[in-house]
Amino acid sequence: MTDVQGYRAVLGVIGPSTNTVVQPDMERMRPVGVTNHYRGIFVTDPVALSNEDFLAGTTAISDNTMTAVREAMTCKPDYLVLGMSAITFYGGIAGGAKFKAEVEALAGVGASTGSEATIAALNAFGGIKRVSFVSPYYPVANAEVRRYLEESGFETVRDVPLECKCWTDIAKVSPERLSEVIAYLDGPEVDAIIQVGTNLSMVQLAADKERELGKPVIAINTATYWHALRAIGITDKISGAGRLLEEH
Structure with missing residues (x-):
């Protein structure tokens, strides 16, 4: 059944x-x-x-x-x-x-x-070598993300740890703040932008920014x-x- x-x-x-x-x-x-x-x-x-x-x-x-x-x-x-x-x-x-x-x-x-899903997504798009990413983490955890990306064959150009003060604060980061961060992360040398931290709401914003920037913007969820x-x-x-x- x-x-x-x-x-x-x-x-x-x-x-x-x-x-x-x-x-x-x-x-x-x-x-x-x-x-x-x-x-x-x-x-x-x-x-x-x-x-x-x-x-x-x-x-x-x-x-x-x-x-x-x-x-x-x-x-x-x-x-x-x-x-x-x-x-x-x-x-x-x-x-x-x-x-x-x-x-x-x-x-x-x-x-x-x-x-693993982030790496699979980057590979699905193809031709991506240099990335930037945003997280709600502290720098110590961003270093782990950079390490994982590097071991998977991707260079991190820039990254931003938002240093959210508690877990529930992560869900309160506004699209406006994230748009500012994406503008900083982007550049002609960046092939794709990644967001990590599953309580950071970025599914819709990532889709919108992909259309605006003409490159993959990958929300981890x-x-x-x-x-x-x-x-x-x-x-x-x-x-x-x-x-x-x-x-x-």
Whole structure:
């Protein structure tokens, strides 16, 4: 028998309990016959005033991920979408692969992570060598993103850590502020612009900026959901969320 609403796929979506952006972002990209089931990784809303605070906060997310995975698997999803990004970049390619392998071993199904999805998106566009990115992180985490990109063959031209003071503040960063940052990140030497940090709302803005700038602008929630759909064989072209879902 097949799930009446998720007759094409039932997806477990895992993200921090403080995250208010992943769930609506991925609902807007959801094809007919696919259902999303958000399960929160329990975290408090810590104040991050330093690199050390930020690392401690992301470590708490990592430590509690497996409990959320166990909960998600009770609805028997076909695949997992990991809606947290910082910890998927930590430790470079090897660190990201280790984290994913641990999740998949527990779940018994496949999973898409933000780090691998970002690289897959860049490769899907082709011809991209130099990138810039924005995050809500502190500099220590941006360094991990740069490392992952470098190990994957991409040069980071510029990056901006917004240094949001707590997890819920990330969702309050306005499109106007992000537009200012994108203007700084852009340049003729930049082939693509990336946004990481899943509670930073940028799906619509990224799609708008792609049209304006004439180059890929990749929002991590778009990339991760796209990666998950393609991994399970759903190739629907979805409009309104940028070129990645419309063309690849």
